[in-house]
Amino acid sequence: MYANHYDGGASHFHGGGFMPSQATQTPDQAGSSKTRSSTTSTTVPLTIKQITEAYHLNDERADFLIDGVEPSLVKLLGRVLNKAERVTDVSFLLDDGTGSIEVTRWVSDSFDTDEMTKIENGMYVVLIGKLKAFQGKRHIGAHAVRPVQDFNQITLHFMECIHAHLDNSRKATAVPATTSAMNDMRAYQTLNVGTGASGDIREVVLSVFQEPASLARENGLHVNEIIRRLGLQEQKIREAIEYHVEVGNIYSTIDDDHYKSACNG
Amino acid sequence: MDTSSPTVFVNGELLKLYMGRRVRTVVQVTRNEGGAVVGQSTDNQQLTVKGPNQSVPVMHFMEVIGVADGPQSIRAEICTDFGSNFDTASYNGLCKLANGQFKNLFL
Numbered sequence: 262m263y264a265n266h267y268d269g270g271a272s273h274f275h276g277g278g279f280m281p282s283q284a285t286q287t288p289d290q291a292g293s294s295k296t297r298s299s300t301t302s303t304t305v306p307l308t309i310k311q312i313t314e315a316y317h318l319n320d321e322r323a324d325f326l327i328d329g330v331e332p333s334l335v336k337l338l339g340r341v342l343n344k345a346e347r348v349t350d351v352s353f354l355l356d357d358g359t360g361s362i363e364v365t366r367w368v369s370d371s372f373d374t375d376e377m378t379k380i381e382n383g384m385y386v387v388l389i390g391k392l393k394a395f396q397g398k399r400h401i402g403a404h405a406v407r408p409v410q411d412f413n414q415i416t417l418h419f420m421e422c423i424h425a426h427l428d429n430s431r432k433a434t435a436v437p438a439t440t441s442a443m444n445d446m447r448a449y450q451t452l453n454v455g456t457g458a459s460g461d462i463r464e465v466v467l468s469v470f471q472e473p474a475s476l477a478r479e480n481g482l483h484v485n486e487i488i489r490r491l492g493l494q495e496q497k498i499r500e501a502i503e504y505h506v507e508v509g510n511i512y513s514t515i516d517d518d519h520y521k522s523a524c525n526g
Numbered sequence: 527m528d529t530s531s532p533t534v535f536v537n538g539e540l541l542k543l544y545m546g547r548r549v550r551t552v553v554q555v556t557r558n559e560g561g562a563v564v565g566q567s568t569d570n571q572q573l574t575v576k577g578p579n580q581s582v583p584v585m586h587f588m589e590v591i592g593v594a595d596g597p598q599s600i601r602a603e604i605c606t607d608f609g610s611n612f613d614t615a616s617y618n619g620l621c622k623l624a625n626g627q628f629k630n631l632f633l
Contacts (some may be wrong), residue, residue, distance in 0.1 A: 308631050310532065310562075356592075358533040359548055359632045412608040416616045419535075423628050457534070 278522040283497075304389060305332035309339065309360035312392060312399060316492065328429035329492045338387045338409065338418040339403065341380055351377040355401070356390065364388065384408040387418065407469060410431060413517040466501040466525055469509050471523040480514045481521025532633055533591055534623040537617075538571025542597040542623075549600065550591045552608060552617055555584050563588070563605075568618040577602035587612040 285309060303325065312335070316326040324331050339357030343512050352365045368374045375410055391405035409415065469490060476500055487498050505511045511520045533550040534540075541549060553565030554571050563575045564586060575590050576599065584587040586609060592602035624632045 291621065305537070310633070358535070360532060383604075411611070411612070412606075414588070415612050416613065416620050418633075419620055419624065420616070423623055424589055425633060474560060 282523060303330065304334040304336055305338040306418055306425055307332075308419065308422050309337065309355070309357050309362050310364060311359075311422070311426070313360050314461065315392075315399075315452070317394060321331060325394075326492050328426055329432070330429050332392065334389055335392050335401070336387065336418070336421075337390050338385065338415060341382055341384050341386055344382050346377070348374070349406075351380075353382075355386070363398075364405055365400065365402050366390075366403040372517050380406055384417065385412070387414065411523065462497055463501040463504055464495065465497060467505055467510055468523075470505075470520065471524060476522060478521070480519050481511075482519065484518045484520070531560075533623045535633060537569040537621045538567035538573055538592070539569055540600065540621055540625055540627060541567075541573065541594050541600070544594050545597070547594060548592070549594050550589065551587050551600070551621070552587050552614070554587050554614070555582050557582060568614040568621065572598060574599045575602050575605070576600070577605070582607045585609050586615075 269438070274381075300478050307327065311327055312325075317324075337355060337357060337363075339355040342354040344353040344354055345352065349369075349510070350365050350367045352363065354361050355364050366373070366377055368377060386406050386408055388403045388406045390401040390405075393400055393402055466487060469487055470482065484495070484499065484502065488495050491498065502511065506513065506520070509523060511522050513519060531548050534544050535550045536544060536549045536551045540553065551567060551573070553563075553567050553575065555563055555565045556572075557564050561576060563582070565573055565575060567573050571586075574596075575588075577590070577592060578596075582605060586607055589604075589606040590600050590602045591604040591610050592600045595601045
């Protein structure tokens with residue numbers, strides 16, 4: 262099934278696949294497009310360090326949050342170590358200089374086996390796969406593994422990691438400006454928020470409270486929901502909430518953890 | 527390869543900041559003398575690489591992963607021939623970014 266995607270190394274390995282303005286997105290939705298994972302397929306280039314530090318949302322669904330995005334697929338580049346071939350799968354350790362992670366490639370037909378026989382220990386490879394966690398340990402289920410032939414690809418991959426990271430973080434400052442336009446859309450989108458100035462965080466937190474869905478709830482929102490949505494530190498979000506309470510934008514409802522917007526939206 | 531310590535992307539300038547630590551860099555081989563290879567870093571400094579794997583031909587680019595044991599010297603653990611077609615300017619830029627603003631993605 263994935264065989265066709267990687268002929269000639271076109272779409273998956275080029276920068277065009279990583280940016281949110283891909284395929285299904287209209288221009289004014291571009292800001293939040295990356296996170297609607299049910300309809301958008303996002304491939305994010307990552308360093309293994311980013312993976313080990315990713316915020317793990319839900320143990321059963323194995324969803325991770327990186328820079329405010331839940332990637333469906335990840336792209337990694339590194340050296341192969343400890344390659345082990347078994348009947349139904351090939352596994353190895355991928356080390357990219359920032360960390361290492363176990364990778365498993367299931368082989369079900371000759372295309373898969375041929376692809377994996379070319380891979381040897383010590384070789385640089387690029388891989389695309391799904392990030393998973395099992396009993397607290399993270400690993401990758403690879404869909405495709407290719408040897409690196411032009412070593413400029415190494416520089417390129419890490420540049421792409423930086424670029425994607427910047428792009429996702431930068432969405433934070435763009436989103437508050439467009440949030441009011443999106444308020445009449447169904448609100449359950451995770452906002453991409455970066456670690457910008459505290460003013461930005463306050464705006465974004467307020468905008469979450471002012472969404473129609475939030476206004477419709479009798480007891481408002483729980484602090485933890487805001488934290489989950491925005492992917493920010495609890496301390497920063499509580500600070501923003503305190504500010505808004507002082508100013509009179511929001512008020513607490515059933516207890517100290519539930520707040521609601523005082524405005525009519 | 528010791529997977530417990532991350533390797534820092536360095537050029538000639540950054541090498542001296544990571545003395546005693548595992549680093550990785552790319553040099554262009556200028557000469558091969560016995561047990562050491564002399565190469566030019568991506569920021570045009572001369573670096574000496576000591577250790578095994580000296581089979582990279584002159585004028586080819588070589589990636590060195592090892593321990594920085596001098597301001598311009600690396601004790602190599604792994605050397606890889608990167609061929610003759612390598613963009614040093616981009617790699618140099620990557621070293622600066624990976625040690626500067628985006629250090630948290632790498633180390």
